[in-house]
Amino acid sequence: MxxxxxxxxxxxxxxxxxxxxxxxxxxxxxxxxxxxxxxxxxxxxxxxxxxxxxxxxxxxxxxxxxxxxxxxxxxxxxxxxxxxxxxxxDLNPSFLGIALRSLLAIDLWLSKKLGVCAGESSSWGSVRPLMKLLEISGHGIPWLLGTLYCLSRSDSWAGREVLMNLLFALLLDLLLVALIKGLVRRRRPAHNQMDMFVTLSVDKYSFPSGHATRAVLVSRFILNHLVLAIPLRVLVVLWAFVLGLSRVMLGRHNVTDVAFGFFLGYMQYSIVDYCWLSPHNAPVLFVLWNQQ
Ligand SMILES: CC(C)=CCC/C(C)=C/COP(=O)(O)O
Structure with a gap:
């Protein structure tokens, strides 16, 4: 007592x-x-x-x-x-303060428990290569290069419009995530090994997870602009979810980094959809690209 x-x-x-x-x-x-x-x-x-x-x-x-x-x-x-x-x-911490501290404690505890692929010697260390492959599937560079390549090959106005907006979405995502990471400066979990493929300087910080934002942003984009069969649509949603989970399993992030990343990615798509670029509202962009 x-x-x-x-x-x-x-x-x-x-x-x-x-x-x-x-x-x-x-x-x-x-x-x-x-x-x-x-x-x-x-x-x-x-x-x-x-x-x-x-x-x-x-x-x-x-x-x-x-x-x-x-x-x-x-x-x-x-x-x-x-x-x-x-x-x-100071002596009477608010309810919000106590709630936040408790959430943080649960977050750290759960993230450590789920970080089963954080190292080769971890309990699920053998699936670490697979998790790292997933990591590359949500990395910014393949998505940016892939979009630019498809833009260069696209021969329809409709296709170019969609790809131009995907490019805008990916750049907006990089900018917002870098901005928040720089502001919040939350360190990555102690059990993380910093062996990621091409990072920016702000990527030493973990909040929010850039892979999680991109996963949700790109999935929403694909689901809204590509005509896909149901199994493929399910696969896209699963990919986003598993990619987010893999960030915690690899020890790269805490659960709250990924949860907020999912939320931010969802909001980012709403912004892109709201500011949708078209030859009508951004003719300069489309004319310039056509001249390339
Ligand atoms: C260099 C470029 C274009 C993007 C960096 C992508 C990257 C390494 C993001 C970090 O993701 P997490 O925050 O999920 O670890």
């Missing part, structure tokens, strides 16, 4: 120079501590006030002499006046 004499940070209350001079049964350690415990239980606000007062007191010369003024004063004394709101915030 947790000790009632714990501060919000988990340090024992009075665990400063003063704690050595207080003894069990003294107001600061047991007798008066009983009053303090009841006060701590009474409300969150009171808890914050008391703890703030306690921390403040630990800096004061009075406290250093070994007595916590409130606890020593006994139950009949009034509690100290409430401290300003900003002083309470």
């Amino acid at each position: 947790p000790s009632p004499r714990r501060s919000v940070e988990g340090r024992p209350l009075g665990a400063s120079a003063s704690s050595s001079s207080s003894s069990p049964g003294s107001p600061a350690h047991g007798g008066g501590g009983r009053f303090e415990f009841q006060s701590l239980l009474s409300s969150r606000a009171t808890c914050a006030d008391l703890t703030c007062a306690r921390l403040r007191a630990s800096e004061s010369p009075v406290h250093r002499r070994g007595s916590f003024p409130l606890a020593a004063a006994g139950p009949s004394q009034a509690p100290p006046p409430p401290l300003p709101e900003e002083d309470r915030m």
